[in-house]
Amino acid sequence: MTASFSPTLQFLGAAGTVTGSRYLVEANGQRVLVDCGLFQGYKQLRDRNWAPFPAEPSSIDAVVLTHAHLDHSGYLPALVKQGFRGRIHCTHGSVALCGLLLPDSGHLLEEEAKYAARKGYSKHKEPRPLYTEAEARRSLNQLKGHDYGRDIEVAPGVTARFHPAGHILGAAHVSLDVQGQRLHFSGDLGRQHESLMNPPTPLPACDVLVCESTYGNRAHVVIDxxxxxxxxxxxxxxxxxxxxxxxxxxxxxxxxxxxxxxxxxxxxxxxxxxxxxxxxxxxxxxxxxxxxxxxxxxxxxxxxxxxxxxxxxxxxxxxxxxxxxxxxxxxxxxxxxxxxxxxxxxxxxxxxxxxxxxxxxxxxxxxxxxxxxxxxxxxxxxxxxxxxxxxxxxLEGFSGHADAGELLAWMRTAPSAPRIVYLTHGEPDAADTLRGRVQRELGWRARVPEHLERVELEAAR
Structure with a gap:
């Protein structure tokens, strides 16, 4: 692969929708994928799981995983099945939970295919799963667990650091240092006051922020x-x-x-x-x-x-x-x-x-x-x-996601403003509403990216 002069970020998922989180960073001749999730929900989104992966899996050097939920991790067995041979870097908690979630996902996919074949309600003559339980278990061999707060070289010239995000066990917001720039990915942020998890740690200084917007147009009801x-x-x-x-x-x-x-x-x-x-x-x-x-x-x-x-x-x-x-x-x-x-x-x-x-x-x-x-x-x-x-x-009180106010409060913890914020992992109205608030209330530049859009990070300077 030819090295690019300017690092790029491509939105392979979670752009204009809540699921399918996948972000491809290319720099120094390296390809690092942040998250590798399943698309869920509408049929046209689920069909993307069956489309050829937008980047040749064997050309990807490493995956950095924010957390274990399937809309962030659930495509990993398919990526490995298609030729990805690198390491999947995540926290120790995410290693443990992926060990539960991914084989279970493969098992359910197999069961659904068998049930559809037996009942005859699939459009396909021989329904097949996206991946099997055995394929999911094989993908676990490529997971590598890390502590929070430590710098890890995930590819030559690309360093990652995990920060506690709340939300679920092992969840992280992630810094990626590339060619003198820092990209930061929120993953899914937990709430400030949640019955189980500790709140997310502050946002460190970064040049480019990719932030979720699941509840970007809503405030959680304050309810016991x-x-x-x-x-x-x-x-x-x-x-x-x-x-x-x-x-x-x-x-x-x-x-x-x-x-x-x-x-x-x-x-x-x-x-x-x-x-x-x-x-x-x-x-x-x-x-x-x-x-x-x-x-x-x-x-x-x-x-x-x-x-x-x-x-x-x-x-x-x-x-x-x-x-x-x-x-x-x-x-x-x-x-x-x-x-x-x-x-x-x-x-x-x-x-x-x-x-x-x-x-x-x-x-x-x-x-x-x-x-x-x-x-x-x-x-x-x-x-x-x-x-x-x-x-x-x-139920209004059981969400594990930060609402719009909590997302903005988290952004305010940054010691300085990023050059640009990309709002992802939200339905169009939620993402665009949060974009407007980021611009008005924080004075930060913000955009909602398009599916498969590629941006040059130097241009964001």
Whole structure:
């Protein structure tokens, strides 16, 4: 590959949408990819997962990963499958969580392909997964874990440093030093006051900032999470209903169990059975014991998280839940109802108006979760329309993302203004609203990049 005279940054994903975070930095004849996520939501976005990767995978020297969520890490097995042979640099916490998330993703992709073939609802004669569980496990061999706050040479002339971002275990905002310039990637930023994670550390000085804008047009409702959750549990339990909670296996599932445990201990909710039906969430919960420096959950509360729920491991146990009657609470992945065991619970309990579906996090456009939040009374699953008569509640207090005000407050912690801010990882309105606020309130230059746009970093001087 011919070395470029000026380093460049190309937006291979998360431009104009919330998912598919992928940023390609080229400098000194090196190619470094920051994040390697799956596109989720709308069909036209999901189709990008099947398109040829915009850069030849074998030409990429290294990947730097901000955190383990699939919209940031979920394409890694496909990248490796297509010829990437370099290191995947991330924090130790992200190594641990990728070890759960990526094989689980491969397994679900295989199961979905098999189910589509068996039921005949795929457009393809022989549906195939994007990658398999075995391919995902092979990609884990290329992960390399690092401490926060240390400089790491990820490619000749390219140095990375991880800074705690809150959000989930192992999450980082990342500095990349390239040819005398510093690029900074926010990844997904956590909140200043969150029930599990510590807040993100300040933004260091940088020349170019690439910042998420998931909630760039919104402010989180100031609400006590337990005060929000308790009346819903009491109401549904009183009518003998089942509460199904699609929850992200890492972060949201643990927060829900913690709050349910505290509510039960104070006798503010009845002692209805609670089931955690996500092997990945069960394993992720154990990691909170191993990474105490990143969160403010005590050993006692970690124990409560374990004890409040019955863990459901096998497929047979999962199916048996659908034959039980309420009252009970089922927490299951995925958080936006894009796949996983929770779909079978929605199919089983969604048509009954005694039941409830609680949405406990951001719902990206085009997902079943977003459709439910918008009031959809049917969901297309397993090749047919499932009626939804259950009460649907969007919980306002359970987001793990910083809102617009918190993003701006984080930017203000920088010792100096960057030359330019690129707003990514947000729907168009959210990204553009935040762009306007960055310009007006901070006086910083800001842009919303286009998908596949490449910018010369020297030109940003």
């Amino acid at each position: 999470q337990e005060a929000e959750l308790a009346p819903i549990v009491r109401r549904v339990a009183a009518r003998g209903g089942v509460i199904v909670i699609p929850a992200f296996a890492i972060g949201r599932a643990q927060a829900l169990m913690l709050h349910l445990a505290r509510l039960r201990e104070r006798k503010e909710i009845p002692r209805v059975p609670v089931y955690l039906n996500s092997p990945m969430a069960i394993n992720a919960t154990r990691h909170y014991h191993a990474h105490h420096a990143e969160h403010h959950v005590s050993d006692e509360d970690c124990r409560r998280m374990f004890e409040v729920a019955t863990f459901v491991n096998t497929v047979e146990e999962s199916k048996a839940l659908n034959r039980q009657r309420g009252p009970m609470i089922i927490i299951s992945a995925s958080g936006m109802a894009t796949g996983g065991r929770v779909l079978h619970h929605i199919e089983a309990f969604g048509p009954d108006d005694r039941n409830a579906i609680l949405l406990a996090g951001y719902q990206a456009g085009g997902t079943r979760g977003a459709a439910l939040a918008a009031g959809a009374r049917t969901l297309r699953m397993f090749g047919r329309e499932i009626p939804i008569r259950a009460e649907v509640v969007q």
